[in-house]
Amino acid sequence: MRVAVIDGQGGGIGKHIVEQLRKRMPELEILALGTNALATGAMLRAGATEGASGESAICFNADRVDLIIGSFAIMTVYGLLGEITPAIAAALSLSKAEKILIPIQRGNIRIIGTNRIPLPHYVESLVNEVEQRVEQKKE
Template structure:
């Protein structure tokens, strides 16, 4: 199974996702896709198998993975404080890969019916879901 972890800004959320995935599923192939080199670098240092940065890298690679993970902002135009371009959001949304997205509620977007949960708990739930899918393959 090949998984893409997508993040931007400083890559903090992606870094934590990669760390937890690497601990639980060492043999998982993790592709770090950052909106910028700083985010990609943070995910690579956390244990991603390989990484790439920018709009073109995200556009190209989202069709070459089995699963995409990140915050819900990665499918929102101008998400992550404007780092998600329309091309990125469209490519991620249109990808045939399954998507597991964290419902991080920032700015003027709220997910109705989804309780505010601390980030570590959200990441733990995401990692458990990936682990179940990995074992099923």
């Protein structure tokens, strides 16, 4: 299974996600897609299999993965303090890949029905979901 972890800014959330995925599923193919080189580098140092940066790389790879992972902001135009371009948001939204998103609520978007819990708890839930998808795909 090929999984894309998408992040921007300093790549802190993506780094944490990649670390936890790598711990639980060492064989998983993880593609780090950063909106910038700093974010991609952080995810690569955390154990991503390969990485690429920028709008073109994210748009190109959106349909070449089985699963897209990141915060909810990667799906919103100008999310991550403006780093998510309309082209990125469209490519991710239109991708046939399943998306597993962390409901981090910043700016003027509120997601009703979610609890505000610490990021590590969201990441643990996300990794559990990915693990289930990987097991289902093996069957």
